[in-house]
Amino acid sequence: MKLCATIEDMRQTLAAARHRQPQGTVGFVPTMGNLHQGHLSLVERARAENGLVVVSLFVNPVQFDRPDDLATYPRTPEADLALLAQAGVDIVFMPPAEELYPPGFATTIEVGGVAAVMEGPSRPGHFNGVATVLCKLFNIVAPERAYFGQKDAQQVAVVRQMVRDLNMDVAITACPIWREGDGLAASSRNSRLSPQARAQAPVIHQALESLQRAVNQGVVDVALLEGQLSAALTAGGTEKVEYATLVDPTTFTPLAGQRLQPGRPALALVAAWFGGVRLIDNKMLEVPAR
């Protein structure tokens, strides 16, 4: 496994690797490090589908709204590199911040549409920062395919919107959420849960699963379903439901006031707090044809 810290080294390493394997595709997994099983499932998928696998480890300063969040973001490069070597990654790109944002840097990709709803307004600049760094990384790595976790569902939608709008020549694959045995979605935040909060947190997945059962039984009123979702989370011990909302899976427009219909899937999104830790999860809901 080759480690690159500069754009120049990255480009040369990739060019040499592509020269050796002219038919092979490049699969790219962008991460902010502090890797868990969710990330590794993306790497595994990329490994299975491509001749060359590139992973970036880069804590992207421009997507943080608050400087203290950036400063305290967990950084575990040694452990990350060991995991990636074990997973058969070919090239790791781990640049210092000033390599991607040198003095005089002044360009931002502003994604509207899907970035302007739900998580967008409450985190000003976040999705623009994500889009900007991914545009840069895609231009540096030039992958045929890039892999993202479906857990950050809106982020995936924002990336798809940018790729479509800017005609980027990369295929975006959203991989299924990796879950612990009890259903809790993998997240670097899980390690911050107290034993009690860790025991409660699987209720998110359970509540989402029971939502599909309700739909199967004929409940299609969005307000009713959202009420049921919130109630299940509260009964399960969350101290705060930040949102428990059904949205259009493409535009992320909330479906409040509507009824679900067969052939038009809805995405149920949850952000809820357990023991002072904010957790997110989601599930696509399908209305069975009658």
Add this chain to the structure above:
Amino acid sequence: MKLCATIEDMRQTLAAARHRQPQGTVGFVPTMGNLHQGHLSLVERARAENGLVVVSLFVNPVQFDRPDDLATYPRTPEADLALLAQAGVDIVFMPPAEELYPPGFATTIEVGGVAAVMEGPSRPGHFNGVATVLCKLFNIVAPERAYFGQKDAQQVAVVRQMVRDLNMDVAITACPIWREGDGLAASSRNSRLSPQARAQAPVIHQALESLQRAVNQGVVDVALLEGQLSAALTAGGTEKVEYATLVDPTTFTPLAGQRLQPGRPALALVAAWFGGVRLIDNKMLEVPAR
């Protein structure tokens, strides 16, 4: 010469052409049509330096501040295509507006820095619109080199800033300003000049040339030089000097209050009106070493 109207056709045509000529580079000249000798000099340069030459003809709606400017922008596709065929162009990309901006399009590239001074503030959204369409076109055409006219000096600087900031893998070439025999810079606006205004307009180039002579003679005070430039334009019959300003050629920061120095070139920028037509021109000033 092959004409493509869709992104899909463009990509397939390029892939086939690259397959036939794996060693050849692609040179790209983006234009808004209504071609003149200035454009053709870019095409000639691209033709000399690349295996494949691609020209786009696209009046980009998102870079116009005012809808009536967009509506009245001159469109001469038949004449343009004849000129490009004659110039030995391989592929012309001429998409309808909705091909590049379909319903739901929502992404903008916001260039700060060099785009935030001089022409930037007076034309809100203009450089963002230019950057956005060029990013799209670069992603569709994937050229090794792209060619721009030095006449739109700030536009070239904005493109360079975007390419640098977003790590785009394309070399930007700025070509010398193409001039009529009397020094008037080629522009599609020249055809709108009255005979009297046409006779006066070469004063812009003369004033810029005499500025370098003043520098050669030891005048290095920016305020003095700007005053001389304005005075020459006014004496030459302009009805309005919009700006006659010396700037840093990289950042476009005005050099007001400074003195020119050897080894630090300055860019003299002019926008002036003749017979109701706004003309621009520029010249790099070099201070001779003593």
